[in-house]
Amino acid sequence: MSPRNPQEVLSASWQWGNPLKCLLLIIIIVVWGYFLEICGGQPDYIPEVQQLMSFGSFIMTFSFSLLIRITFSHIFAYVQGFFLLSRQGIPFQAIICEDSTPLRVLITCFIMLKQKHNSIYQLFSYIGTLIIYIASIIIGAYAASKLATPYVFYETSINWAQAPTKGLNSSLYSAINTENSFGKINEIQFNALSNWNTMTGIDGNDIAFMPTVFTSTTQLSKKFTDDNGLVKWKLEKGFNNINMLYLNSQCSANTNAPCHFESSGKAHMNISYNKENQMISWLLCEPNRLFTGTISMQMDCIITIKEGIFPLAIVEYPSTDRPRDEYLSQVLLRKNELTDAKELIDDLFNALKFKSNSSNFIFENTAQHMYDSWDCKQDVTCAKNIGAVTTVKFVGAILETAFNIYPLENKLNINDWIKNSASTGFFKVSHKMCLGGNNPLFSIGLMIVIPLALMIIELLPLLHRNKMWWLASDISNDSFSLMRSIKPCGNEWESVLPECTSRPNEAYCVKKVRFSAKGNHVGLSS
Structure with missing residues (x-):
């Protein structure tokens, strides 16, 4: 059977989806950086442009947050799939079938330690994934802080x-x-x-x-x-x-301050100074103020x-x-x-x-x-x-x-x-x-360098017809992907797995790559 085009494999179509999403988000971020580069040195803006600048910053921040989240989820799918294909497998309670989050990955690491799972390499790989995620956030925050600085003319x-x-x-x-x-x-x-x-x-x-x-x-x-x-x-x-x-x-204040009114009976205000006490005194006197009556007030x-x-x-x-x-x-x-x-x-x-x-x-x-x-x-x-x-x-x-x-x-x-x-x-x-600093494209490049590198790694299974790579990339994407890799193909599963399609170089339901439970672990069986 001749190798099939990856686009024809329906169950693996999501592998195109995530890189394309990441690519779209990266394009949005880069375009915003280019716009910041253009507006440098042009201080004369209409109010509409000011609103656009504020809205653009929000879109860029949202795009970066979504980019980091998608990239982390997809890369961890690769890591978990790789170890499911290894001889030792993964503790059953440590398998993540839902969306992988940093908290879930950290909990998985604790489960492995509690069960004394002896694959230090696997534990380090999980922790390394978390470190890459944290590094992306830190570098992105640093780059964003540079973008928050004004262009210095x-x-x-x-x-x-x-x-x-x-x-x-x-x-x-x-x-x-x-x-x-x-x-x-x-x-x-x-x-x-x-x-x-x-x-x-x-x-x-x-x-x-x-x-x-x-x-x-x-x-x-x-x-x-x-x-x-x-x-x-x-x-x-x-x-x-x-x-x-x-x-x-x-x-x-003293309300009984002595007031000496002039014959005209006009209000007056005096000021006096006391250097020893570092004090300034105000004396306000008014005989018959309208609606308030006589006022006599000294403030020291x-x-x-x-x-x-x-x-x-x-x-x-x-x-x-x-x-x-x-x-x-x-x-x-x-x-x-x-x-x-x-x-x-x-x-x-x-x-x-x-x-x-x-x-x-x-x-x-x-x-x-x-x-x-x-x-x-x-x-x-x-x-x-x-x-x-x-x-x-x-x-x-x-x-x-x-x-x-x-x-x-x-x-x-x-x-x-x-x-x-x-x-x-x-x-x-x-x-x-x-805002954007004097070199916004550099800050944008710093912001996307890790997600861009990981996006390229995500595309490798699509460029290589090794069925193990395809399976590793498919695992942990969602419950359906994991179920497809565990359950055998056949009529009894058509209602559950309507798109149980073979991958390149994999004959339909003949050469199977499936998992089996080995004690408390789930791993490869052929």
Whole structure:
């Protein structure tokens, strides 16, 4: 009888199915990698493309998971079939007729050990199959993590200089200038207060922040904007070994504070400072506030400022001008380990005390905002919270103003100051939405290398007309395949095995390759 074409053997048709499924999944993954390669260096996307990128990542992840699962199931079928054909066979309780999963294979290994099955080679083969599966997952996860990184269009190292927290005395005096005394400083005060309004709105009276950093990369961002000045890229500045600050305030409140109203009977708010106790006091007085009655409330707020060196902080532009949340969270987590910024607090209170009799932009606006938003009536708990938030906002805006005007106050040449700094970091321009890294096809290749090699192994029985190979590849695919190899062909089995077809070089129901039980084992019989 001449050898038959493998496609004509119906019971073995699944052997084509699994490799074809794997091939289709590999094609999907490779196409996605090629698409990532194309989109590198093209930051200008419409919203539909952004949705496509997100959906494509999901499809690729799903395809890889399915690929690993199919490959593992099929390869274990080969391994189990090979040992069923060996002289020793396999313990009957260790045969897997259903879908092979890593857990089932591991349980099978324990069964072999419990029954003292003396085929160490077989046990190692099973464990090796598990190791290959785990290695595929690990390598795939590593490659996927590389695909989750943005495409970097431009990157350069930078030097930077940070406004100090020690010796900031003169800058603090200038930061508390009277309103409209200097137009430029007034603008810096306005921006600083605006920033701290935002920060205290999010975090209340527990704030992590970074003193102002000066770099020479400002001009670099100009070439990454479109004709309308919009930045189409994700711009980042990274700073190594950066000094970060922690600011907090806790208040007590007194509803019996003495209020001395003017003859006009107008409401007023006073502020006083106590350097020894590191305390700022707010006194709110209003004789007959509409719907709330007379208000007399003094809030004594203690200031805490701490600082510490952190290995890295990254600031994104233009969406924000402060470190990303994960770096600020690190400051809050380690606040008890940070050092008290005693000199900074002393300089702050010296400046506040010196300027206590003059109004200034930050105080006037902070006090006005507290007054306008006051809804505590005579509630002490509410007053404590508002006092703490207002104090943090007030102190933070003063510090940020002082950090910004430090070079100006000390007549520093900013470019030379930065150039001579030993502090290093990086400036990076990357995708806003097109993730995949700078070499996505390499990551894709790394991801599919093991499944691709195993897929080739799966095809070997189809390319070789050895009936043992065919049987080994057929075993453990499902219950039907195992039953076909155990039960003899004949009319009595036609209802059970309608496709009991011989394989190449196997005469129909004459030359049979079947199994028999040998004690507690199932193995080859001819």
